Amino acid sequence: MSTHYLNRFFVPKSVAIVGASEREESVGYRLLLNMQEAGFNGRLYPVNHKHDELLGLKTYPDINAIHDTLDLVVIATPAPTVPGIVRQCGEKGIDSIIVITAGFVELGKAGKRLQQEILDIAHRYNIRIIGPNCLGVIRPSGYLNATFAYGTVQEGHLALVSQSGAVCTAIIDWAQSQGIGFSTVVSMGDAADIDFGEILDFLAMDGKTTGILLYVEGISHARRFLSGLKAAARLKPVILIKSGRHEAGCKAAMSHTGAMIGGDDVF
Structure with a gap:
């Protein structure tokens, strides 16, 4: 049986969390903690340029610093930063992204423009996205x-x-x-x-x-x-x-x- 094109979203072997954080009340912290507590047995990469380590894992300043093939990238950074991160993913050959971040079409014209920018980049690099503004x-x-x-x-x-x-x-x-x-x-x-x-x-x-x-x-x-x-x-x-x-x-x-x-x- 052939593998479904959305398979990397559900059975990834390597995942990067962009926006992983040390602040316990933050989305980025909870994402990283949940991945660990679920017992994820693949390769897990927190991305945070301010820290060397988070929850016992080595951190990376950006996607380009990760010298591995990434099946899935989860983004939880402020909305204006998301287009640049999606572009980095495209340049690295990553094709599956979950955008947790809110602040797009639900916020009106400016948010719609930002969302369209993300979609334009995604289409250019054949990236598929779940979200944004999702759990x-x-x-x-x-x-x-x-x-x-x-x-x-x-x-x-x-x-x-x-x-x-x-x-x-x-x-x-x-x-x-x-x-x-x-x-x-x-x-x-x-x-x-x-x-x-x-x-x-x-x-x-x-x-x-x-x-x-x-x-x-x-x-x-x-x-x-x-x-x-x-x-x-x-x-x-x-x-x-x-x-x-x-x-x-x-x-x-x-x-x-x-x-x-x-x-x-x-x-």
Whole structure:
């Protein structure tokens, strides 16, 4: 069986955390700690130009200083720095990036321009991106927790794909109390590049996943979404929770992911 083109997001052998930090309250610290506590058995590289070591790991000033092939880069630095980091990744031949950072399309025109700059660079170098403005990705079977969520996620057979990071963490917390595990957790955020349709395509063929739970605020590529949904639903049950039925829900979604809300009649 051929390897899916999104495979590096879920079973990477080497991961760099750009924006890893010593501050315990920071996203960068939590990302690095979660990767360690998940027992990631690949090569893990914290990137921080101010420190020589973080959580017992040697740090690197930038991506170029890492003399290794990187399967996945997770970015958690201020929004204006992200285009330059994506460009560095492209020049190094890295094609899979998770952008945790917020401050893009959900903040209006300036944020949209910055997001488009990132996408232009990504397309130039054939880079695929999950995010920005997302929680990250969890794959318990691969000992991968590339998120800044608190708590642990036990392994199971249900995949969770959510546009909202807050809903994602709420479901994870509840599932933990009920002894429910996950095969995969994906926080889509703004879904500027990789969208629901592509994630569904991956999960449809994923042997670790027997059911899929989606939390959707809005769909930007309807045909791709329907194609992925049909492919997945032929093979395993798919549950879709749609927000934005009422005006308050629409406004809330727009304020934090910039989602284009689809009409309920369409769904």
